[in-house]
Amino acid sequence: MALLTIKDLVLGYESRSILAPLDFQVQNGDYLCIVGENGSGKSTLMRTLLHLQAPVSGEVIMGDGLRANEIGYLPQQTAVQRDFPASVAEVVLSGCQGRMGLRPFYGTKEKELAEKAMKQMHIMDLGRRCYRELSGGQQQRVLLARALCATRKLLLLDEPVSGLDPKVTAEMYDLIEELHKQELTVIMISHDIQAAIRYATHILHIGKEVLFATKEEYCESEIGKAFLGRGEQ
């Protein structure tokens, strides 16, 4: 069964739809990039997938034993967070809250999970550093480690490289690719169509027209060609 099945999903606010109905499936191990114009509804889609927002109509069905508290999410950073006085370890550990239920304090299992996530993100040496003193790229890695703690299967990333310089951006993509290779399903919103083409297995183009296709199909399609062409200019 597919990990995520989106059926006739109509996004919008208060019964006003912003897009044509969406219909696609995400399988285990996929790497889906959501691309499109600014303001076309990419973030709305992601929030709807996470049940943070109710759709106008349609369903998001989670299969393959996936539960709501097993989805890792990397949202866009807020100004408050950039200035937050917390150690990196505390931030990463907080990703385990989804599996804590009512338990007040973290156990050894959670601490080991956090350690593992930090190792994967190559931030073990940053453990005691203050979050607000880190660079943009380092902060994103910390937040990605936090998202890892929350998930065993599925990672949702909302523009993870926005505001990062090219070298750091490349590092970030490499990290995400590593995670993908370790059997994590990735759904990523990205403005960077070139990177999407390079790493993704599937593309979901949202805009005046909606297209869900594999990477190869997308490159051959009208929409894909137009979007890519524009990107190259």
Place this chain on the structure above:
Amino acid sequence: MMNRKKKTVFVSSVLTLLILFINTACEKRQGEMGAGHSASSQTGVESLLQSGLDSVEQEDFVTAPGYTSQTSALPSEDVIISFTTNEEGVEIDLTQLSSGAVYAVVYDMTIRPETYCGKSVKMHGAFATASDEEKGVRYFACIVQDATACCSQGIEFVPRNSSKYPEGFPDVGGECTVTGTFDVYTEGETSYITLRDATLSLD
């Protein structure tokens, strides 16, 4: 959405009721008006001062007629100050305390006078006086202010020697030190607190 709101309202009401229940179970002091702790019992002088009577004449002063002294035998359950007799034999020496502390004690005296009945008190403050023309009675008081100087509290005193006012008395508003025995009396329906057998020294 509705369910969540209902739950919210329910949970907050339960918690608030719980807190209030605990509060009522613990609350011993009744009949207080205003968290600003305004005096609920008045001193005789204050009521006169507020009605604006203030005549300075030479006259014999008479103790307020028709009073009944109440040296209450209530146990001093909730004492906010300890009574230790100093060298002068005074049990409550307010001259050693700063203005905030003095005001606190005087305020407590107006709220729970029974705790202090029969104790000797020494206090320092501003002298005030007023006379009740109808009764032909002159009242004297020592006024203290709190640290912000926005609230004042006064205690009436009855001098030991029936001397002619204003001889031997400071000017109104002048500093004075009063030592006397705390007592409560009733005039009509109102209780008043006073220091009896008071000795007055001018500063």
Place this chain on the structure above:
Amino acid sequence: MDKLWMYLQIPFVQRALIVSVLIAFCSALLGVTLVLKRYSYIGDGLSHVAFGAMSVAAVIGLTNEMWLILPVTVLCAVLLLRAGQNTKIKGDALIAMVSVGALAFGYLLMNVFSVSSNLSGDVCTTLFGSTSILTLSEGEVRLCVILSILVFVSFLFFYNKMFCVTFDEEFSRAVGMKVDLYHLLIAIMIAVIIVLAMNLVGSLLISALVIFPALSSMRLFKSFRSVTLFAAAFSVFCAVAGILISLLFGTPVGSTIVTVDTFGFLVCFLIDKISGGIRK
């Protein structure tokens, strides 16, 4: 000093110290969360609401005013914290409106219905907390102790969850946490502490108890836990120092505490600047 020792023997001073330690402790704990969520001024808003409720209670003639003050303040806390979630501007303006409106209404009521013999004194004491902290009864102390312990235990129990919610509300919702419940909890704790703290420093100065310890602490410490612990210690120290100084020198209690808080913040600020801001 002998004088100090004398004061410490007096029961009402002991009570004042116990209560102020507890209140300062609890308000500092919650202050860190509030400052980070940019709700620093909510203490002020809620204390004015409490003042308004108190006036209504005095006019109605309630013997125990808490019956009205606590529920109204809790309700307003819930409303203010919820409304501010969508837009920051809404939250700001709403707090200001409620705060000023309640203060004016309360004062108007007290004037029109003349329930107290010394109106300006009453208002002054409520706004600046001149001697309320020194004239507490055993019952009031007991209530304060119980409520403070409740707040502290809740804070401890929900510490990790509140951290997660404060740091990133979106993420917390996405992983399935009951964010609204924690907001409600924070609102109730704040309301309770504010009502208690009115006794200590009065309505106008409550924000200081909430803000200064948190800000001072954030200058110096790097992890959320150490920030919280230091904020609590700082607040307790300043409250105790403030009360003792005000007793020794006859200054108003509330303003003295806040002045000590301010100096403390300046000291922390200077230390931060001098040490270059980097400390393990």
